[in-house]
Amino acid sequence: MPLLEVSDLRVSYGKALAIESVSIKVDKGELIGVLGPNGAGKTTLLKAISRSIPSQGTLTFKGQSLDGVAPYDVVARGICHCPEGRKLFSELSVLKNLQLGAYLRKNNAEINADLERVFTLFPVLRERQWQQSSTLSGGEQQMVAIGRALMGRPELLLLDEPSVGIAPRLKGLIFDAIQQIRKDGTAILIVEQDATSTLRITDRVYVLEHGRTIREGTAKDLAGDEYIRQVYLGV
Numbered sequence: 001m002p003l004l005e006v007s008d009l010r011v012s013y014g015k016a017l018a019i020e021s022v023s024i025k026v027d028k029g030e031l032i033g034v035l036g037p038n039g040a041g042k043t044t045l046l047k048a049i050s051r052s053i054p055s056q057g058t059l060t061f062k063g064q065s066l067d068g069v070a071p072y073d074v075v076a077r078g079i080c081h082c083p084e085g086r087k088l089f090s091e092l093s094v095l096k097n098l099q100l101g102a103y104l105r106k107n108n109a110e111i112n113a114d115l116e117r118v119f120t121l122f123p124v125l126r127e128r129q130w131q132q133s134s135t136l137s138g139g140e141q142q143m144v145a146i147g148r149a150l151m152g153r154p155e156l157l158l159l160d161e162p163s164v165g166i167a168p169r170l171k172g173l174i175f176d177a178i179q180q181i182r183k184d185g186t187a188i189l190i191v192e193q194d195a196t197s198t199l200r201i202t203d204r205v206y207v208l209e210h211g212r213t214i215r216e217g218t219a220k221d222l223a224g225d226e227y228i229r230q231v232y233l234g235v
């Protein structure tokens, strides 16, 4: 049984169809990429999975339907969403933002262990934990956003464009951290514009254009696909 199964997903904003038909699977512990140009429906896909917006089609997680499940209950079931544009509580400290990621949890020992895990993954956040999050660099804020999602202790982490607008050095740190999170056993569905880095770190990739899946395959196969090379890799 796949961890996440999305079948024939369809999402509209009013009359505008954003996702026409998308089907994807994520198995336990996999690192899966979603590529596609602006407006392809990538963010919409992640929002539908975390139930932030309504959709048609089937969504199942660990064999159970996510139909009618509230967003906080999706988190409780093990899916945490690190949204596009980070969406931090900018006037709050780094630590407070991280703690808010654990708002549904009660076991303080586990919460502290996970905070320690975030600080090990992103040591700069330990140093900056008392700082107001709006004063961090863009890359550091992205680390807080990923850390906050990890504080929900997900089995599946949804990442929406974690590398966008970030200095190259921090971007490398973020992609390294994503690989480490997966090694620690968390499955990841990552949406990205950086096709080269995505194909380097993922197991399999789906390519969305105009709300439809136009390619899917192993990262290795897609890296050798003529269309993907020309349009997404520019080689």
Ligand SMILES: Nc1ncnc2c1ncn2[C@@H]1O[C@H](COP(=O)(O)OP(=O)(O)OP(=O)(O)O)[C@@H](O)[C@H]1O
Pocket: 013, 016, 017, 018, 036, 037, 038, 039, 040, 041, 042, 043, 044, 045, 084
């Ligand atoms: N709240 C909204 N209301 C109306 N239309 C929307 C809304 N959000 C997204 N759309 C439209 O849905 C389509 C898919 O948008 P989406 O944000 O999912 O694309 P994306 O692949 O994430 O793009 P980007 O790479 O720019 O983030 C676009 O045509 C967009 O204009």
Ligand SMILES: [Mg+2]
Pocket: 042, 043, 044, 084
């Ligand atoms: Mg988007």
